[in-house]
Amino acid sequence: MSYKSDIQIAREAKKQPIMQIGNALGIPAEDLLPYGHDKAKVSQKFINSVKDRPDGKLILVTAINPTPAGEGKTTTTVGLGDGLNRIGKKAMICIREASLGPNFGMKGGAAGGGYAQIVPMEEMNLHFTGDFHAITSAHSLLSAMIDNHIYWGNEQDIDIRRVVWRRVVDMNDRALRQITCSLGGVANGFPREAGFDITVASEVMAILCLANDLKDLEKRLGDMIVAYRRDRSPVYCRDIGAEGAMTVLLKDAMQPNLVQTLENNPAFVHGGPFANIAHGCNSVIATTTALKLADYVVTEAGFGADLGAEKFMNIKCRKAGLAPSVVVCVATVRAMKMNGGVAKADLGAESVEAVKKGCPNLGRHIENLKSFGVPVVVAINHFVTDTEAEIQAVKDYVAGQGAVAVLSRHWELGSEGSEELARKVAEIAEAGQANFAPIYPDEMSLADKIQTICKRIYRADEALMDKKIRDQLKLWEEQGYGHLPVCMAKTQYSFSTDPNLRGAPTGHSVPVREVRLSAGAGFVVVVCGEIMTMPGLPRQPSALSIRLNDDGQIEGLF
C-alpha cells in the first residue's frame, strides 16, 4: 500500500477562506488582518474584548524522549484538535511557528503530517507572516545600536570584552558562530569578538512568547542585559534606548496568526522559542486568547516531557497563570523499540520484548507529569508497521502505571482516527481531576530549583555546580533575580546529559556548565552539556533539491 506525501495531502486541502474560519470563532472581519487568503493576524482590540470571558480547558501534548524513529508530537496535537471538534467540542490548536533556516538543512515540516496537518504548510515552513523576520530585525537593531553606542564615545562605559548580546540570523550558518567584528579601521569601530545565533535562540523570541501585550513586551525588552561595564555592572537594553524602536518592529509579530487544519478547524500558530535556551512553547498571547475562544485548547511543548513539559509547567504556566487539565504524552511503538535497544534499520520487525524493554522511558515521563498534579493520557501514534501485540504491550504497561493509553490513527485517517483519543481526553478533562502546581515555588533558591529538577525530573543523584556557578547564582539572588524560574538546557535525547543513554537511567549526575540570565524573558538558563545556538548545514543540505517546479509548486522542502 502506498501513502500520499504530506505535501500531496496539503495541496489537496479544501481550505476555507480564513475570514470564514475567524468568523466561526466570532472574530469580526475588521479584527482579522489577512496575509493572503489563508492566514490572518488577530487584532489586539479583539483580544482585549474577550479578556473577561471564562477560560476553556488547556491540554498539553508532550512526548517521550525523541528518537530517530520520530514520535509525531505536532501531528498528534493537530489530530487531537480535529478529533475534539469531530466529537462536537469547540477546540482550538496552538502550535509554534517553524524556523526558516533549518528547513534548508534537513527536510522540514513543522505543521504536522499525514491527515493531521495545519495548512498552508509550505508557507508555515517559509516566511509565514513574517514574525521571525521581525524578530531578526528587532534583534539586529539592538545589535547595531550597541556597537554604535561604543563607536560614538561609549557613554555607558561598556566593556567590549563583555558584550553578551550576540547577533542573530534565521539561517544555519556555522561560519558566523564566532567572528571578530569592527575590523578595517577607525570608521568601522572597535574590533571585538562576537558571534551569531539562529533567530529562534534570541531572547527577543522568548520574550515575545511570554509577554502579555505590547506594553509588557517593551518593558521586558528594556530589561534585557546586553553587556557589562568595566565595574561588572549590567548594561540593559534600555540603557541603549532600543526598546521603543524594537517594539515598533514587533508590533504585528506580537499578534497571533490564525490558520486552519486540513479539516478546517482553527489553529493559532505563533511564536517559536528555542526549546533549549528558552522555554519552547506557543506564545502566551495566543494560548490565552485561544482559551477565551474555545472550550478546549490543545497545545504542545518542545522536545520530550523532561525538557519541554517541565518548562511548560514551571515557566509558561507559572508566568501566565495557566493550568493544564490533561497532559497527553505521545509515544510510538517504534520509539519504544529504539529505547529497548533496536537499531533504526531493524524497526520493521516485530519485537514485543524490545517494546517492553523500552517502556520504562515512557513510564518515567508519566510519573513525572503526574507530579505536577495533572492526569496523563498516553497517545500511541499509530505507525503502519505496528503489530497488535506490540500495541497491546504498550497499553498493558501504561495501565500498570495507573494511566490509560489510546491508539490514535490521525496520521492515516484524520479525526476519524483520533476520535477515541479525543473522547478519552475530553472525559478526563471534564472530570476535573487536575490540581496543577509547578514543582518548585518562586521563593526557593536558584540552586535548589536546579537540584529539584535534576532529582525529581531527571532522577539524577545531584546537579554538580562549581563555586563559580554557585557564586553567580547568589549574586543574581542579591540583585533581585532569585524569584525567577530556571530554564534547563540539556540534551533532549536522554533523562541524563548523555544523549546515548536511553530508557530510564538512574545513578547519574548533571554537570552544570554555565548559567545565563535572561532578565527580559524572566528566567535563568542552566546549561548542562553542550548547547548549540547556531546549527550548521549538513553535507548535502536539502536546499540542493528545493526548487519551484513548472507549475510553480515547491519541490524538495518536505
Add this chain to the structure above:
Amino acid sequence: MSYKSDIQIAREAKKQPIMQIGNALGIPAEDLLPYGHDKAKVSQKFINSVKDRPDGKLILVTAINPTPAGEGKTTTTVGLGDGLNRIGKKAMICIREASLGPNFGMKGGAAGGGYAQIVPMEEMNLHFTGDFHAITSAHSLLSAMIDNHIYWGNEQDIDIRRVVWRRVVDMNDRALRQITCSLGGVANGFPREAGFDITVASEVMAILCLANDLKDLEKRLGDMIVAYRRDRSPVYCRDIGAEGAMTVLLKDAMQPNLVQTLENNPAFVHGGPFANIAHGCNSVIATTTALKLADYVVTEAGFGADLGAEKFMNIKCRKAGLAPSVVVCVATVRAMKMNGGVAKADLGAESVEAVKKGCPNLGRHIENLKSFGVPVVVAINHFVTDTEAEIQAVKDYVAGQGAVAVLSRHWELGSEGSEELARKVAEIAEAGQANFAPIYPDEMSLADKIQTICKRIYRADEALMDKKIRDQLKLWEEQGYGHLPVCMAKTQYSFSTDPNLRGAPTGHSVPVREVRLSAGAGFVVVVCGEIMTMPGLPRQPSALSIRLNDDGQIEGLF
C-alpha cells in the same frame, strides 16, 4: 501658517480597501494576495493574462543633483500620478520600496510627502510585505551554503581568499563591514575575511528588479559569481546549487505590491536596488505590468539624473525594452540657490541671483536627458518660501534651454496643485515627440561605454582607468560579458567625483577605482570614488525616539 506633518496627513487618509483599488484596475480578487486591508500582491497568473495588451505611456521622474535642501522626487512622482488621474487620465505610479535599516538612523520616509503620499506609509517604511526580508533570507542562504560547501570538502576548490559573495543584513551596522568568520575551531570551518552589506546592495535585489519572471530570476541567480578558484576561474551560484531554493524564498517577493495614494489612485511599490552599485529603479515586472493596466505610468529613478536617469535609460529600459515618452526633471528654488552657493541656513531669504547662478546644474541635466531622445519637462516642486521672482527666474532659464518648467504645488494641495504639470506632461506625451535610444550600443567595448558616460553625461575630459582595470574589462569581454551595460557608482552630489563641486563643472576627469561584474543582474559596476555598501548609524539615531504611543501609533519614525 502651520502645516500638518506627513504622518498626520497619512493617518487622516481615507483609504479604500485594496481589493477595491485592484478591482478598478480590472484585477480579480483571486489574483490579489492581501497583506492586511491596504496592501496586496498581484498574481503571476494575472500578469501573464495581460501580456498582450498595448502599453501605456511611460513617464520618468528624475531630478537635479540632490542637495541638503531636498528636491521631492518621490513626492513629485506621486503628485504627478494623482494629477494625471485628476485630469481624467488612467495613471499608475511605480516607485521603489524603502530599506528598513536606514529609517532607524535618520528620520525616514520613502512614500512621498505632504498631500502627495503613498499609504500605508508607516508600513512602507517598516516590514511592508516582507520582500526585503525574503531577499535577505535568499542572500543569507547562499552565504551559508558557500561556507558549508568549503566546510564539507570544498569540491569546487574555492579559494577562500577570493570569496566575493558578501553577507547582508537590512540594518545600518558598521561593525559588520569587515569581519573574520569561521573562528573557534574545526567545527566552525576555515577562518577567512568576510563582511556584510545592507540588503538593498545585494545583487539578489538588483536581479529581482530586472527579472521578467521567476524562471528568469532563477537563471540570473544561478549566473551570479560568488567566488574564484585557485586557478582564477569563477564559481557561480549554480555551482553551489543554491538558485532553486533561493527562488522558492523569493517567489512572493517577485510579485508587485499594490497600494494607493492619499487620493486612492493605484501604485505599485516594488523593488529597491541601491542606486549606487545597482540601477536603483522600480522592478521591471511592476513597471511592465503597470503599462498594461494604465494609460500613463509615472516612475522614478534614484539620485540625480546623471546617475539615476542614465541607468534607467541605459540599463532598465535597454534590458526591459521600455521607452519613456517624457522625462520630468524635478528642481526646487531652494536647491537652485544651494547650487548657486547659498548655505542651507540662508535659504529663507530671497536671492534671484543665486537661483540664476545655480540653474546651469539643471540646464545640463535637461541637455543630457534630451540626448536620449526624450522630451523634458521641469517640475518646480513648490516650497512655501519660494518667491514669484525666484520661480520666474527658473522658468525663464528653462525656456532658454528649449524646455518648459511648470510650478507644481502637490505637496500643499495634492492633485489640485499638480494639475498644470499633469496637463503639460500629458500633452507632450501624446504629441509623440519621443524617439528614445540608449546613448551607447551593446556592442561598444566596456571601456568605451565608460568613456561615453563620463564624457557625454558627466562632461569630464576622460575616465582614468589604469592597466589593471583595462585588463579586467578585456578579460570579461573575452569571457562573453562585453555586451553588458555599465552601472556607474559615483557620488550623487556632483557631475564630478567631488561631492562638493556643485553646479555644472567641466575640465574634471573621472578616476575609476574598481570594476565589479554583476553577472546575474547583467551589468559591470564601475566604481568611481568611495562606495558605501553598509551605512552606519549616526550619533543620535532616530531609533532612540521611535516608539509606540499609548494609542498604539508609531512616533518618531517620520
